Amino acid sequence: MASRNSAKARAAARKQKDKWKTKRWFTIRAPRYPWDFKRIGETLGEEEQHIVGRTYEITQQEFDGDFTKMHVKVRFRVIECVGQDALTEFIGHSHQSDHVRRQIRRYRGKVDDVVDVVTQDGFLIRLKPLMITERRVKSSVKSAMRLAVRDVILTQSARKTFAQLQKSLLGTEMEDEVSKAVRKVYPVRSAVIQKSQLLQSGVVSESGPTLDEIHADEERKTAETAARKAAALAAAADEDDDTAEEAGVLAAAEALEEVSEKAPEPVEEVKEEEKAPVAAEPASDDDFSTLPGVGPASATKLQDAGLGSFAALKDAGVDGLSEIKGISAALAGKIIDHLS
Numbered sequence: 001m002a003s004r005n006s007a008k009a010r011a012a013a014r015k016q017k018d019k020w021k022t023k024r025w026f027t028i029r030a031p032r033y034p035w036d037f038k039r040i041g042e043t044l045g046e047e048e049q050h051i052v053g054r055t056y057e058i059t060q061q062e063f064d065g066d067f068t069k070m071h072v073k074v075r076f077r078v079i080e081c082v083g084q085d086a087l088t089e090f091i092g093h094s095h096q097s098d099h100v101r102r103q104i105r106r107y108r109g110k111v112d113d114v115v116d117v118v119t120q121d122g123f124l125i126r127l128k129p130l131m132i133t134e135r136r137v138k139s140s141v142k143s144a145m146r147l148a149v150r151d152v153i154l155t156q157s158a159r160k161t162f163a164q165l166q167k168s169l170l171g172t173e174m175e176d177e178v179s180k181a182v183r184k185v186y187p188v189r190s191a192v193i194q195k196s197q198l199l200q201s202g203v204v205s206e207s208g209p210t211l212d213e214i215h216a217d218e219e220r221k222t223a224e225t226a227a228r229k230a231a232a233l234a235a236a237a238d239e240d241d242d243t244a245e246e247a248g249v250l251a252a253a254e255a256l257e258e259v260s261e262k263a264p265e266p267v268e269e270v271k272e273e274e275k276a277p278v279a280a281e282p283a284s285d286d287d288f289s290t291l292p293g294v295g296p297a298s299a300t301k302l303q304d305a306g307l308g309s310f311a312a313l314k315d316a317g318v319d320g321l322s323e324i325k326g327i328s329a330a331l332a333g334k335i336i337d338h339l340s
Helices: 002-015 060-064 097-103 139-158 162-170 173-182 211-262 267-275 296-304 310-322 329-339
Strands: 024-029 039-045 055-059 072-082 085-095 109-112 115-118 124-133 188-200
Touching: 024 072, 039 055, 055 060, 060 072, 085 097, 085 162, 097 188, 109 139, 115 139, 124 139, 124 162, 124 173, 139 173, 162 173, 173 188, 310 329
Parallel strands: 024 085
Antiparallel strands: 024 039, 055 072, 072 085, 085 188, 109 124, 115 124, 124 188
């Protein structure tokens, strides 16, 4: 019975589809305006309805390359899938909590607020400004700071579209205006929009390039990059070939130089050298070993020095014999005394 059940289970497992094989990659793109469908990531899903509604979070440094905003997180939500592209909308940003905690100290003051604004195109956004003072402040001062900041935020947001507000939030325009207004009330160390949140969508702008134009531009850039890479590789290969040829020429030249250095001198020159030997004393039957203190080695040294007879030794004298390597002055004196 158990074997039958296990066989049925194996058969059912074989019939079951592998869900991973049915999934595909979707390219996550930022909104059309003002970000021109910028590619910000990828996600894996089985069907398009499974992708819609997903939230994607990325640091602002990765999003636009601003290193000073590496502590800011930007959030997008997928609202539509077109082919392999997952189109998103901007739903807010926030500062990382550890960055905020580093700004706050026991002796400093913290002033925050919540402001709901409506843009020109009908988007409802919640903004949360944060001001940090150098010292602790009274509640009355905090209230005055909140009123000043609220007035600036409402005024600036009402004059902007949602796309323009995104630019000002992720840039420095909104923060500069808030800081300028709040400094009139009390000096602050920093004034930022700590968090933004999309509460209700409005009229979506149709400005900006279409998705087809973005695809064509990306294909063009990919082709240009591939062409530049191929040209760089070809140039590198040509340089390697030229370097190899130069190395071969240099090696051949060095080999020729070595051969010329090792080649024997001409026969005529050797004959000339043989024809001009050093003048030597005529051979004699004098036996140097009979001299006092002169052994076979000393006798050989005297003969190599060109002194082949007793007469030659006597003519050289003590000074001449002592100049021969291996013949001391004392030995030279003994030889001359013996020959005298």
